[in-house]
Amino acid sequence: MLEITLDKSKVQEFLRLLGQNRRLFAPVKDRMGTTFSEVVDPSLVCLDGLNTNLSPKEVVFPQWETLYTFEEDQANEVKLVAQETLLFGARPCDARALELLDRVFTWERIDDPYYLHRREKTCVVALACNTPGEACFCSSVGGSPVGEVGADVLAFDLGEQLYLRALTERGEALLNEASALTEKATEEDKRAVQQAAAEAEKQLQPIPIPKDLAALKESFDAEIWENLGQKCLGCGTCAYVCPTCHCFDITDETKKGVGRRVRSWDSCAFSLFTLHGSGHNPRITQAARYRQRVLHKFLYCPENFGEAFCVGCGRCITNCPAGLDLRAVLERLASLAKVG
Amino acid sequence: MTKETNEKMSGNGWEPRIVAFLCNWCSYAGADLAGVSRIQYPPNVRVIRVPCSGRINPLFIVKALQAGADGVLVSGCHPGDCHYISGNLYARRKFALLKSLLEYVGIEPQRVHFSWVSAAEGARFAEILGKVIDSVRSVGPANRMIKRFKEVA
Amino acid sequence: MNQVEETLRQEVAKLLEDGTIDVFVGHEAVSLPLRTSPCFVRSPKEVDRLVWDRICTRNLATYLPQLFKRPVGLKGEWTPPKVGVVAKGCDSRSIVGLIKEKQIPRDRLFIIGVGCEGMIDRHSVGRVLGVVGLADAKVDGNSVQVIGTDGREKRIDIADVLAASCRECQHREAVLSNLTVGEAPSSAPEVSHYANVAGFELKSSQERWEHWVEELSRCIRCYACRQACPNCYCEECFAEETAPQWLGVTTDLSDVFVFHLGRAFHQAGRCVDCGACVAACPQGIDLRLLNQKINKDVEELFEAQASLSLEEAEALSSFRMEDDQSFMTEP
Numbered sequence: 001m002l003e004i005t006l007d008k009s010k011v012q013e014f015l016r017l018l019g020q021n022r023r024l025f026a027p028v029k030d031r032m033g034t035t036f037s038e039v040v041d042p043s044l045v046c047l048d049g050l051n052t053n054l055s056p057k058e059v060v061f062p063q064w065e066t067l068y069t070f071e072e073d074q075a076n077e078v079k080l081v082a083q084e085t086l087l088f089g090a091r092p093c094d095a096r097a098l099e100l101l102d103r104v105f106t107w108e109r110i111d112d113p114y115y116l117h118r119r120e121k122t123c124v125v126a127l128a129c130n131t132p133g134e135a136c137f138c139s140s141v142g143g144s145p146v147g148e149v150g151a152d153v154l155a156f157d158l159g160e161q162l163y164l165r166a167l168t169e170r171g172e173a174l175l176n177e178a179s180a181l182t183e184k185a186t187e188e189d190k191r192a193v194q195q196a197a198a199e200a201e202k203q204l205q206p207i208p209i210p211k212d213l214a215a216l217k218e219s220f221d222a223e224i225w226e227n228l229g230q231k232c233l234g235c236g237t238c239a240y241v242c243p244t245c246h247c248f249d250i251t252d253e254t255k256k257g258v259g260r261r262v263r264s265w266d267s268c269a270f271s272l273f274t275l276h277g278s279g280h281n282p283r284i285t286q287a288a289r290y291r292q293r294v295l296h297k298f299l300y301c302p303e304n305f306g307e308a309f310c311v312g313c314g315r316c317i318t319n320c321p322a323g324l325d326l327r328a329v330l331e332r333l334a335s336l337a338k339v340g
Numbered sequence: 341m342t343k344e345t346n347e348k349m350s351g352n353g354w355e356p357r358i359v360a361f362l363c364n365w366c367s368y369a370g371a372d373l374a375g376v377s378r379i380q381y382p383p384n385v386r387v388i389r390v391p392c393s394g395r396i397n398p399l400f401i402v403k404a405l406q407a408g409a410d411g412v413l414v415s416g417c418h419p420g421d422c423h424y425i426s427g428n429l430y431a432r433r434k435f436a437l438l439k440s441l442l443e444y445v446g447i448e449p450q451r452v453h454f455s456w457v458s459a460a461e462g463a464r465f466a467e468i469l470g471k472v473i474d475s476v477r478s479v480g481p482a483n484r485m486i487k488r489f490k491e492v493a
Numbered sequence: 494m495n496q497v498e499e500t501l502r503q504e505v506a507k508l509l510e511d512g513t514i515d516v517f518v519g520h521e522a523v524s525l526p527l528r529t530s531p532c533f534v535r536s537p538k539e540v541d542r543l544v545w546d547r548i549c550t551r552n553l554a555t556y557l558p559q560l561f562k563r564p565v566g567l568k569g570e571w572t573p574p575k576v577g578v579v580a581k582g583c584d585s586r587s588i589v590g591l592i593k594e595k596q597i598p599r600d601r602l603f604i605i606g607v608g609c610e611g612m613i614d615r616h617s618v619g620r621v622l623g624v625v626g627l628a629d630a631k632v633d634g635n636s637v638q639v640i641g642t643d644g645r646e647k648r649i650d651i652a653d654v655l656a657a658s659c660r661e662c663q664h665r666e667a668v669l670s671n672l673t674v675g676e677a678p679s680s681a682p683e684v685s686h687y688a689n690v691a692g693f694e695l696k697s698s699q700e701r702w703e704h705w706v707e708e709l710s711r712c713i714r715c716y717a718c719r720q721a722c723p724n725c726y727c728e729e730c731f732a733e734e735t736a737p738q739w740l741g742v743t744t745d746l747s748d749v750f751v752f753h754l755g756r757a758f759h760q761a762g763r764c765v766d767c768g769a770c771v772a773a774c775p776q777g778i779d780l781r782l783l784n785q786k787i788n789k790d791v792e793e794l795f796e797a798q799a800s801l802s803l804e805e806a807e808a809l810s811s812f813r814m815e816d817d818q819s820f821m822t823e824p
Contacts, residue, residue, distance in 0.1 A: 031616075053775065053776070064744055235719070249742060253489070255407065267715075321721050323528045323529055323530030399751070441783075444783075446701040454821045468823070470824075
């Protein structure tokens with residue numbers, strides 16, 4: 001498929017051109033480093049940050065959205081008309097997370113139209129990593145700093161220029177739109193990319209991941225959860241910054257006979273997450289809730305989808321106000337398996 | 341808000357909608373007295389009766405603004421006259437902080453009012469209400485912090 | 494290791510050995526630089542986990558109420574544990590507040606007070622580094638040596654990256670303690686701890702509104718601020734009540750305003766400006782600009798500061814006949 005290079009001085013023009021009939025989402029400078037934002041002025045795009053503070057999952061799974069509105073006894077469906085969207089500069093971990101989210105939102109009997117109408121209109125240009133971020137461990141959970149899963153185009157930062165490789169027909173069509181600004185990649189360029197990829201992969205230290213599902217099941221009553229549960233504050237930070245977390249709450253908001261049913265992000269770490277209408281809460285301790293978070297990602301999702309729902313982006317680690325480090329937890333769990 | 345804009349808006353038929361939380365024993369009775377005494381005052385107020393001004397949860401005022409009230413009035417017994425002895429004295433502290441906080445975040449101070457009106461002060465109630473309505477009129481329809489439902493996410 | 498850390502470990506070991514306490518709440522090291530995690534030490538053999546340095550930002554008082562709650566599903570007799578905790582000035586004030594509000598029992602608490610001249614705000618360090626991440630950092634006297642993910646090293650004065658609440662702190666020593674370790678801290682510089690608020694008050698209504706719209710648009714309703722705050726211990730927060738539903742759960746700006754105004758107001762007369770909320774926020778929202786406004790009003794109108802002593806009643810649980818009422822509407 002198409003392999004091209006783009007002079008970095010032309011990136012703004014490239015984005016302006018492609019953004020003409022699309023919404024553009026790209027990393028911008030932010031007081032927390034960089035963050036994904038809808039961008040109208042491409043000069044604000046910043047590709048020098050490592051991972052963004054918040055993941056780009058908002059592009060396909062916003063923090064909240066209206067499912068339908070109602071007035072008296074009449075329900076009105078929301079028109080699902082997403083705009084063509086270009087998600088530019090997502091790291092391979094984030095792109096891979098989108099592919100995992102795809103599986104959840106098309107699971108078994110349900111094809112979630114709210115998710116899909118956005119996802120189908122989103123073209124993903126992933127930007128490979130040259131150096132790992134503060135807490136990255138993508139290669140330990142089946143990903144790679146130069147991974148292609150979930151992306152339509154994979155870009156490499158080669159210093160003076162970007163190299164871009166189309167991965168899908170949609171990606172190729174996108175790149176062709178900007179052919180006036182780009183050059184075909186030379187053999188030298190391709191060698192530089194291979195070099196960069198090898199360098200990037202070398203820099204990641206592998207960490208132990210518990211892969212023995214039976215052993216993980218056994219860990220349900222282990223003391224480790226009590227110890228971790230004591231530290232966990234029970235906020236929603238980790239779930240909200242995580243690119244693969246997808247749980248949501250559905251609530252109604254009404255005002256005098258007019259209203260809307262909305263869904264919004266939810267976190268299994270919240271104490272109310274499993275609160276029943278009766279008042280009973282099966283996960284009444286923070287230990288039980290923290291255990292749920294980890295086992296969902298590393299046991300139940302592998303059982304349901306064949307893969308752990310963690311792409312190793314490290315955002316939960318860098319953002320946790322309690323200083324909890326998932327890598328340390330995984331290491332303990334992996335060692336428990338060896339002992340047991 | 342210029343005088344011209346204000347007149348234009350009133351010309352468009354906009355009338356301030358004020359929510360008034362009145363304590364049962366003093367201010368509500370005072371408002372009632374204004375009514376039976378046939379004291380004229382503008383019809384812009386919707387009254388909510390509460391047992392005591394101390395019962396007012398600051399969130400009531402915030403929610404009234406969120407619901408689209410152009411102004412809010414909270415009125416209770418004069419200090420020393422509270423039917424529950426000291427409810428209004430605790431309330432006074434809460435209201436001082438709340439008014440200051442709302443102004444601080446950019447809610448126009450002309451929208452939020454607190455007063456003391458006793459059961460015998462029908463005329464005073466009408467006067468204060470008139471003042472409140474004029475005050476709200478001077479800043480126009482509320483457009484900050486209103487939760488709007490017609491728009492779809 | 495520094496002297497305070499060493500003494501702390503020794504004292505805690507003694508307290509655990511002689512049964513004065515059953516568990517000690519402190520800070521322990523984590524792999525990420527400039528961070529710690531709360532630590533629950535139950536045996537003298539574990540005291541080496543405890544650390545004390547210019548990176549112990551969190552407010553440990555948040556972790557105390559849960560220790561005094563009967564474990565769910567436990568049958569039979571249960572007595573609350575005796576709990577030890579290390580406390581900076583702000584932590585100790587939060588503890589005073591929690592004792593007054595009957596969330597923790599004074600007689601089962603052993604407080605080790607430590608003088609504090611301010612903790613490092615890692616977000617400030619992040620801003621010095623720019624978009625480059627923080628690979629490593631080492632506190633060295635009054636400065637911190639940092640290494641970015643690009644390999645470049647930098648020496649930063651701790652004074653330049655102090656947490657904002659630390660910069661303006663007037664209570665460097667614990668206001669309540671059973672034991673003090675370490676030297677007394679130098680006296681706090683005479684700075685107005687409301688300078689940010691005073692400056693903000695001078696802006697126009699429109700400017701203030703626009704500031705809060707921009708600032709609160711960043712909120713993702715994760716509730717990290719609430720969970721990190723020692724004063725927020727309600728089993729059901731107003732933000733989650735459904736009968737009545739005070740506010741929606743989304744990031745609809747109107748609801749975000751209601752949440753932060755409500756939470757700030759619930760702190761009135763109780764907030765000790767420990768900065769835990771700001772440190773916890775993943776979006777770096779300056780919540781102090783809101784909380785300090787109420788603190789300033791409480792101090793100016795009612796001559797009260799939160800939780801300095803066990804004897805003083807909280808500002809909103811008391812009143813004076815002469816309280817200010819100049820804000821009220823008269824005909």
